[in-house]
Amino acid sequence: MRINSTVALTFILLTLMFGAGIVTGAWGFAIGREALKGITQPDARPTNKVGKKNGSTRTSDALVVLQEDDIIKKVKTRLNGNAKSATASIAPPKPEPEKQVTNSAKFPIVSQDKGVTVEVSGVRRRGDSVVFDVSMKNEGSQSVKFLYSFLNITDEQGRVLSADTDGLPTELPPNNQKFTGTVSLSTALLDKAQKISIQLTDYPDQKLQLRMADIPVK
Structure with missing residues (x-):
């Protein structure tokens, strides 16, 4: 019989x-086995046997399942702690308390000229400044x-002292409004001063002469 x-x-x-497939498969299996040598599956059984060794009791590590309620409690506790820390970090500093300057002067100290009245009603300390209340x-x-x-x-x-004004009007209307x-x-400028004098005139005419002397600063 003739074979085609x-x-x-x-x-x-x-x-x-x-044959090539068999050889390739065997070769791949050998390489994979060599790569995984020394790697073992972790013991994750829910229950492990308790044994004794050298007279002591040894318990293998077991898989611990956390309860949902415990997880929620821990998350809330951590969130509350972070919120308190953030609030403390952004809380504005407390303003320094104002202290009334104690002295024997009789307030108010008043100056008047051509119907315009300027009055110093008190003096107080605020931080690093001495503040005079003026009307x-x-x-x-x-x-x-x-x-x-x-x-x-x-x-x-x-000595001439520089000062800051706040709230005083640049134009005073003739309505008797206070x-x-x-x-x-x-306070650095007032280190050696006991009293000050304040002089103010109108602008640009400079017809008014408003002067208040012997205003105590300590």
């Missing part, structure tokens, strides 16, 4: 392919303008 050459060739090719009103018939860069403050030694504000001086 095509059938024989096909059979040989199939045999070679089958102004105009009983005249015309508005009066002020430029507080012309505010002249001197101590009993004749306006209040403050004049603040740094």
Whole structure:
């Protein structure tokens, strides 16, 4: 019986392919086994046997299942702790308390000229500043303008002191309305001063002469 050459060739090719597959599979298995050598499956059984060794009791580590309620409690506790820390970090600093300066002067100290009245009603300490409470009103018939860069403050030694004003009007209307504000001086400037004098005039006419002397600072 004559064998067809095509059938024989096909059979040989199939045999070679089958043999190559077996060799490749065996080789891959060997490489994988070598790579996983020394790696063991962790003991995750819910219950482990308790044994004794050298007279002592030894318990193997067991898989611990956390309860949902415990997890929720821990999360809430951590969130509350973080919220308190954040609130403490952003909380604004407490303002320094103001202290009234104790002295024997009789307040208010008043100056009046051409219907305009300026009054210092008290003095107090606020942080690193000495603050004078000032009020102004105009009983005249015309508005009066002020430029507080012309505010002249001197101590009993004749030294000129720089000050900051807050709330005092730049224009005082003739309606007898009382306006209040403050004049603040740094305590560093008042280190050797016991009393100050304040002079103020209108701008630009400079017709008013408002002066308050012997205002205590300590």
